[in-house]
Amino acid sequence: MTAPLSIYVLVDALGWEVLRYRPFLDDLWAERRWLVTILGYSSGAIPTILTGQTPSQHGHWNLIYRDPARSPFGWTRPLARLPKPLVENRVSRRVLKSVARRASGYSGYFSLYDYPVAHLPQFDLTEKRDIYTPGGLDAPSIFDDLRAAGIPYECYTYHTHTDPEILALAPARAESTAARVLFLYLSGLDHHLHYHVHEPESVSQMVAWYEAGLRRVWEAAHRARSDVRMFVFSDHGMTPIRWTYDLRRDVQATGLRLLDDYLPAYDSTMARFWVENDRARATLTALLEDHPCGTLMSDRELQRLGVWFEDGRYYHMLFLMKPGMLLSPSDMGTVRFAGMHGYHPSEPTADAVLLATAPVDKAVDHITGVRGALLEDLGLATWERAA
Template sequence: MGKRLSIAMFVDACGYEVLRTRPWFLEEISTPKQVTSLFGYSSACVPAILTGRRPNENDHWSAFFYAPESSPFKSLENLRFLPSSIFDRGRVRAMLSKGIAKAYGYTGYFQIYNVPFDVLPSFDYAEKKDIFKPGGINRGPSIFDDLAEAGVPHHVSNWRLSEKENVESLRAAVTDGNIEFAFLYTASLDSLMHDVTKESPKVDEKLQEYQAVVRDLLRLAESRYDEVRFALFSDHGMATVEKVVDLIPKVEGTGLTFGKEYAAVYDSTMMRFWF
C-alpha cells in the first residue's frame, strides 16, 4: 500500500453563497456543495465540525452563557469602575482579554468583546481550552483526540499564527513526507468580509490567493505521496448588512430587570435569553 495524505482545509466564513457566484474557484477539483450549518456562529459550528456532535452533546454553543453560581469572573467585578471612554474600545478590550486569558490559564480563543463589566460575573465562557488539540472539547473527543489515540502522524495549524506561517509550516511537513493527515486553518476571509461584504472584488482576490495555495500544496503533496485526498470546508457564510436595528434598548424597554427577571447574551447571529 502506497503513502497516502489527507488534507482538510478550513476556511472561516466561506459559505456556499460565497462560492456560488464564483464557479471558477478550484473548478478542477469539484463542485461546491451546500450543507446546513448549526444555529449559532463559530463558537458552535467549529466544535460541531471537529466532533461530529451538536452543541447539546459537546457543550459548545454561545461563547458566553449564564452561570452566576459558577462564573470564574466574579473577581473581575471591580472592572466596572474603569472609565468606559477608554475600556470600551475594541483594541483595549482585546488587550484586556489577552491578560485575562493568561491570568486564568485559558488556552482557547478568549475574547470579552463588548460584554459589560458589571454583568461579566454572571456568565461563564465555553472555549477555555484549545479546541484544536486533544482534550480541547468540553464533552467528548474531537478528531484530534482520535488522531492521537490511533497514533496517526498528523499536522495541525496553530490558529495564533498568521496564515502565511501556517501554510509554510504545512508545506514543510508535507515535504518531509511523514504525516498522514493535515488540518490547515485559515481565518482572514471572515474578517475581510466583515469589512467589505461578500460581494466585494477583494473577496475574489482573497479566494484567488487560497486557490494558489491549494494548487501549490497539492502539487507538492502529489510529488511526495502516492495518493492525496483534499477537502475544503467552512463553518458558516456571511450576510450583507442592509439595515441595523439596536435590539438591546428594545429588550431593556420591556421593564424587566437584568439579573433578576432575565439574562441575555447578544451574539453575532442570535439572542440567547435565560428567565
C-alpha cells in the same frame, strides 16, 4: 514516498454562496456540495465539525454561557461599582482581557468582545482549551480519533500561525512530512468577508489567493507521493447585512431591571435572555413575539436545530434576527459589519461547503457529517452518524 497523505483544510466562512460562481480548484474535486450549518457561530459550528455531534450533544455553542458559580471573572465584581466610563473604555477593557486571560488559565479562543464588565461575573467562556488537539473538547473529536488510531498528523491554526504563514509553510510540510494527515485551519477569509462581502471583486481576489495557496500545497504533496487526498470544508457562510437594529433600546424601554429581572447577551444576530421571574418572561415575550426584526424561537425548534440545553446555560429565551439584519450596537461591538453569520440555518447564504478529491457518502449534507467523511477517508469505520 508511497504512504498516502490526506490534507484537511477548514476555511472559516467559505460559504456555498461565496464559492458558487467563483473558480476554486475546480479541476480537483470529485465532490463539491453545500452543507447545512448549525444555528450559531464558529464557536459552535467548528466543534460540530470536529465531533460530528450537535451543540446540544457536545456542549459547545456560543462564546459565553451563564455560570456565576464557576465564572473566572468573579474578581471583576468590584469594578461594577466604578463609574462606567472608567471601566468601559478600550484601554481598560484591553487590560481586563489580558488579566482575565491569564487568570482563567484558558487556552482556547479568548475574547470578551464588548460584554459589559458588570455582567462578566455571571458568565464563563465555552472554549477553555485548544479545540484542535486531542481532549480539546468534552466530546471525542477527529483529533481524538487520530490519536486513538495512532495516526500521525500535523495541525496548523491561528494559535501559532497566521494564514499567510500557514500557506507559506504547508507546501514544504506536504512534501516532506511523514505524517498521514495535514490539518490546516484558515481563519482570515471570515474577517475579510465581514468587511467586504458587498464587494464582489475584493471577495474574488481573496478567494483566488486561498485557491492559489492551496494549489501549491496540493502540488507540493504530489511531487513527493502519488496518493494525495484533499478535503476542504467550512463552518458557515456569510450573509450580507442590509439593516441594523438596536434591540437593546426596546428591551430597556420595558423598564425591566438588569440582573434583578433579566440578564441579556446581545450577540450580533441573536439576543439571549436569562429571566429571573415570570414578569420578566411575560414582558419579554410580549415585546419579542411579534417583533418585526426577528423571531422568538420556540423550544421545539431549538431542539430540532440541536441547540437546546436543558440547564438553560446558554439562554432561557432566544430572539433570532431576520437574515441580513444586524443587531447593532451589540455586545460583540459597534462595528456595522458588511456581512455576518449566525442566522437561521435555512438561510441560503448561511450554507457551508464540502469539497473533496475523493467520493463522499451522499448522505453527508450537514456539517455534522464532516467527521464521518474524514474517518472514512482514513479507513476508520467505527463512526456512526449523529442523529
